[in-house]
Amino acid sequence: MPAEPFKVADISLADFGRREIRLAEHEMPGLMALRNEFATAQPLAGARITGSLHMTVQTAVLIETLTALGAQVRWASCNIFSTQDHAAAAVAAGRGGTADAPAGIPVFAWKGETLQEYWWCTEQALTWPDAGDGGSRGPNMILDDGGDATLLVHKGVEYEKAGGVPAPSDDDPDEWKVVCDLLTRSLASQPGNASQPGKWTRLAAAVRGVTEETTTGVHRLYEMYRAGTLLFPAINVNDSVTKSKFDNKYGCRHSLVDGINRATDVLIGGKVVVVCGYGDVGKGCAQSLRGQGARVVVTEIDPICALQAAMDGYQVATLEDVVGVADIFVTATGNRDIITADHMAAMKHQAIVGNIGHFDNEIDMAGVARTPRIRRINIKPQVDEWVFPDGHSVLVLSEGRLLNLGNATGHPSFVMSNSFANQVIAQIELFGKTDDYPLGVHTLPKHLDEKVARLHLDALGVRLTQLTKDQADYIGVPVDGPYKSDHYRY
Amino acid sequence: MAGIGDGGVTVGQKGRDRAIADPGLAEQGARRIEWADHAMPVLRRIRTQFATERPLAGLTISACLHVTAETAALVRVLLAGGAHVFLAASNPLSTQDEVAAALAVRYGAAVFARADVDRATYYRNIHQAIEAGPDLVLDDGCDLVNTLHGERADLVSRVRGGCESTTTGVFRLRGMAAARELGFPMIAANDTPVKRMSDNRYGTGQSVLDGILRATNTLLAGRTVVVAGYGYCGKGLAERARGLGAQVIVTEINPAAALDAVMQGFRVLPMARAAPIGDVFITATGNRDVIAGEHFAVMRSGAILANAGHFDVEVDIGALQGQAVTVNRAVRPDTDEYVLPGQRRLLLLAEGRLVNLVAAEGHPPAVMDLSFATQALATAWLAGHHDGLAPGVHDVPAEIDAEVARLALASLDVEIDALTPAQQDYLESWRYGS
Numbered sequence: 009m010p011a012e013p014f015k016v017a018d019i020s021l022a023d024f025g026r027r028e029i030r031l032a033e034h035e036m037p038g039l040m041a042l043r044n045e046f047a048t049a050q051p052l053a054g055a056r057i058t059g060s061l062h063m064t065v066q067t068a069v070l071i072e073t074l075t076a077l078g079a080q081v082r083w084a085s086c087n088i089f090s091t092q093d094h095a096a097a098a099v100a101a102g103r104g105g106t107a108d109a110p111a112g113i114p115v116f117a118w119k120g121e122t123l124q125e126y127w128w129c130t131e132q133a134l135t136w137p138d139a140g141d142g143g144s145r146g147p148n149m150i151l152d153d154g155g156d157a158t159l160l161v162h163k164g165v166e167y168e169k170a171g172g173v174p175a176p177s178d179d180d181p182d183e184w185k186v187v188c189d190l191l192t193r194s195l196a197s198q199p200g201n202a203s204q205p206g207k208w209t210r211l212a213a214a215v216r217g218v219t220e221e222t223t224t225g226v227h228r229l230y231e232m233y234r235a236g237t238l239l240f241p242a243i244n245v246n247d248s249v250t251k252s253k254f255d256n257k258y259g260c261r262h263s264l265v266d267g268i269n270r271a272t273d274v275l276i277g278g279k280v281v282v283v284c285g286y287g288d289v290g291k292g293c294a295q296s297l298r299g300q301g302a303r304v305v306v307t308e309i310d311p312i313c314a315l316q317a318a319m320d321g322y323q324v325a326t327l328e329d330v331v332g333v334a335d336i337f338v339t340a341t342g343n344r345d346i347i348t349a350d351h352m353a354a355m356k357h358q359a360i361v362g363n364i365g366h367f368d369n370e371i372d373m374a375g376v377a378r379t380p381r382i383r384r385i386n387i388k389p390q391v392d393e394w395v396f397p398d399g400h401s402v403l404v405l406s407e408g409r410l411l412n413l414g415n416a417t418g419h420p421s422f423v424m425s426n427s428f429a430n431q432v433i434a435q436i437e438l439f440g441k442t443d444d445y446p447l448g449v450h451t452l453p454k455h456l457d458e459k460v461a462r463l464h465l466d467a468l469g470v471r472l473t474q475l476t477k478d479q480a481d482y483i484g485v486p487v488d489g490p491y492k493s494d495h496y497r498y
Numbered sequence: 499m500a501g502i503g504d505g506g507v508t509v510g511q512k513g514r515d516r517a518i519a520d521p522g523l524a525e526q527g528a529r530r531i532e533w534a535d536h537a538m539p540v541l542r543r544i545r546t547q548f549a550t551e552r553p554l555a556g557l558t559i560s561a562c563l564h565v566t567a568e569t570a571a572l573v574r575v576l577l578a579g580g581a582h583v584f585l586a587a588s589n590p591l592s593t594q595d596e597v598a599a600a601l602a603v604r605y606g607a608a609v610f611a612r613a614d615v616d617r618a619t620y621y622r623n624i625h626q627a628i629e630a631g632p633d634l635v636l637d638d639g640c641d642l643v644n645t646l647h648g649e650r651a652d653l654v655s656r657v658r659g660g661c662e663s664t665t666t667g668v669f670r671l672r673g674m675a676a677a678r679e680l681g682f683p684m685i686a687a688n689d690t691p692v693k694r695m696s697d698n699r700y701g702t703g704q705s706v707l708d709g710i711l712r713a714t715n716t717l718l719a720g721r722t723v724v725v726a727g728y729g730y731c732g733k734g735l736a737e738r739a740r741g742l743g744a745q746v747i748v749t750e751i752n753p754a755a756a757l758d759a760v761m762q763g764f765r766v767l768p769m770a771r772a773a774p775i776g777d778v779f780i781t782a783t784g785n786r787d788v789i790a791g792e793h794f795a796v797m798r799s800g801a802i803l804a805n806a807g808h809f810d811v812e813v814d815i816g817a818l819q820g821q822a823v824t825v826n827r828a829v830r831p832d833t834d835e836y837v838l839p840g841q842r843r844l845l846l847l848a849e850g851r852l853v854n855l856v857a858a859e860g861h862p863p864a865v866m867d868l869s870f871a872t873q874a875l876a877t878a879w880l881a882g883h884h885d886g887l888a889p890g891v892h893d894v895p896a897e898i899d900a901e902v903a904r905l906a907l908a909s910l911d912v913e914i915d916a917l918t919p920a921q922q923d924y925l926e927s928w929r930y931g932s
Contacts, residue, residue, distance in 0.1 A: 320719075
């Protein structure tokens with residue numbers, strides 16, 4: 009069924025992408041160590057992995073680590089703006105191939121997809137070519153970021169079971185209508201019948217499990233599990249310490265400021281910046297903004313996080329308290345409608361608004377667009393000036409989507425090496441030890457989390473102290489770990 | 499000389515005088531001075547050098563300084579250089595009596611200083627320190643130089659010059675110079691790059707917070723700390739308060755300093771708006787009435803008031819007293835509780851005087867090491883160069899500042915690069931363009 013082996017913006021960018029991948033490999037010691045460790049064992053041989061994750065240079069190193077361990081891989085990005093076109097091109101061309109003779113993996117991703125294109129890409133990544141035995145095949149593993157691939161499979165199964173796709177209501181977001189359209193067409197082309205269930209039901213049955221990258225996706229998985237609708241086991245990679253703490257905190261600490269600078273080149277020192285949400289992402293954002301000399305004000309709904317922010321020396325206020333005095337607003341909540349059109353109407357002229365939480369609904373862009381007599385002026389890619397009827401304007405970065413990915417290049421390689429080493433280990437676990445992971449949402453065992461950290465120490469010149477047997481006995485842990493109980497919070 | 503009326507001991511001894519609390523404390527003071535000496539490697543190096551070169555041989559030095567173990571290290575350097583040293587305290591509360599005793603009994607300085615004296619005694623001590631007719635003076639706040647000009651004008655003409663170690667003192671000296679009332683050259687030892695960095699920023703920054711914590715045992719994390727004045731002291735305070743997790747608000751009257759604070763990410767507000775939201779107020783302005791009646795009236799109950807500036811005028815204690823229904827002295831050491839109408843309690847630390855000296859131990863010795871090294875080298879330099887210097891306020895010669903930094907680096911085993919001849923040539927040439 010898939011008509012094209014891959015779809016990227018410009019395959020001729022492959023050489024540039026390969027050069028960047030080569031540099032990134034040096035900065036991703038965890039992934040490279042896993043390639044060495046499992047070069048002969050090939051623990052992912054037989055795995056067909058569908059990945060839905062930002063198609064960046066770092067992801068290219070992840071993809072090629074999965075293939076180096078024996079997997080077949082198809083890939084889509086999990087965000088319409090986050091693809092680095094040269095990275096996608098290099099992955100399509102492959103390590104042994106060229107732009108003219110591509111020999112890489114089927115990747116469907118480019119920067120600036122429409123919503124229709126985005127979901128088409130996701131479906132392509134989930135659909136293996138005809139294996140010669142009639143009918144398409146699906147993956148037996150999913151590697152997800154935000155849960156869109158998992159969502160599409162689950163909704164496909166649900167609607168096949170229901171015998172059709174319910175009509176979306178007018179209030180539904182545009183994106184949901186696109187998903188419904190796609191599934192309506194899909195169900196029409198490969199309907200189930202008495203002898204054979206439909207495409208999505210067959211596909212889901214073959215999936216051994218999903219490894220999920222983000223807080224948002226993990227949240228969806230737990231909800232599905234509680235609702236009894238989760239179809240296959242999941243590993244919550246997000247909550248590995250070496251993922252969430254590192255990627256969310258240190259990654260965002262690096263890339264938030266990078267994104268704001270590239271988008272606006274505004275001097276951050278001296279500005280008042282509101283960070284909405286003081287979870288790991290918000291903590292990293294607040295720290296880097298303070299480091300640049302901004303005065304950071306935090307908004308929170310959780311009293312523990314609010315108190316943490318206060319104890320870290322930040323002013324904690326409501327958005328309404330500070331909306332008229334702040335210069336920059338950053339959302340990092342994972343929730344919707346954090347910054348509304350009304351908020352933006354009350355902001356200072358040329359206030360900057362950006363989101364570093366996963367989805368684009370933290371800032372109510374639809375509401376902004378519906379504001380009567382509002383004008384949108386595109387300043388440059390991913391930077392829009394929205395001019396309100398009273399003449400004041402607000403700069404919105406990346407249309408309210410992840411600004412660190414849309415305006416900069418996301419987390420740096422070293423941070424992603426931690427996240428992705430967790431992903432690779434989770435894929436090996438779930439694919440190789442499927443029976444150890446019954447239906448549910450699991451986190452990686454502590455010793456594997458510690459292993460990920462260990463793989464990164466040498467590159468930083470870290471010299472680790474070794475417990476003596478007496479010391480290990482004294483605190484009741486094995487000499488080689490795990491060193492902390494599961495509830496330890498780091 | 500006999501009969502100092504404040505109960506102190508006055509003994510003539512080898513032509514030197516003293517007015518100290520208790521000579522029996524000398525043993526204890528000597529231990530404290532030796533301890534501080536270990537942390538003052540730069541002064542130790544200079545002392546060795548002075549003992550050989552004797553740059554102050556036969557000269558009389560009158561000094562008005564905080565009488566602490568660190569000051570003792572400076573006095574020992576001056577003595578090693580051959581000077582006769584007459585020392586009074588530069589603050590009525592800050593004298594460490596055991597140090598005063600040790601300096602007088604063990605090291606041979608004439609000391610007129612004891613803790614907790616009244617205003618009359620404070621000035622009488624200064625008079626005694628200048629009585630001998632100094633060739634050189636060391637001042638901390640300009641009280642000695644002021645007293646000398648105002649009340650012992652007969653002694654002014656023989657003074658070769660001196661050093662002033664505080665910003666406040668230099669400010670007063672400039673006023674005197676502008677009015678043509680300063681009779682000899684004074685070196686502004688407060689105002690060198692090294693001193694601003696180590697003493698004001700790092701020394702005050704750390705020790706004022708130390709004083710507040712010792713006096714109140716309050717947790718700073720999560721609290722709003724209002725720092726009045728964003729000079730070098732204020733900068734150090736604001737950074738360190740932030741480091742402890744406080745939310746810092748800066749008040750300023752100088753737009754450049756205020757902008758600097760803003761660019762560092764601090765909230766800048768007028769005191770009138772900071773007063774109702776602050777938990778801890780620290781003044782570091784060098785000016786008076788920085789926290790005044792209208793501010794006390796709106797402060798939150800439990801607010802802590804501390805002063806890091808030189809004099810006790812930054813917090814308007816008179817106004818505070820006036821508003822108070824009750825004053826509970828020493829609810830903790832160095833903490834007075836002023837109960838205002840409506841049972842609002844304000845806590846004034848160290849009676850509004852330098853909280854780092856009163857409630858803690860002043861700057862750590864390593865900080866004072868650099869300040870005093872500058873003064874020791876500048877004093878010796880003055881002794882030799884006074885003829886060319888007009889009355890007025892002079893900067894510390896840049897080579898002295900560089901020498902202090904060099905000695906400090908050597909004591910820390912830090913090596914630095916030196917310019918190559920080609921680099922030196924490049925810097926000095928105007929021929930090279932882009």
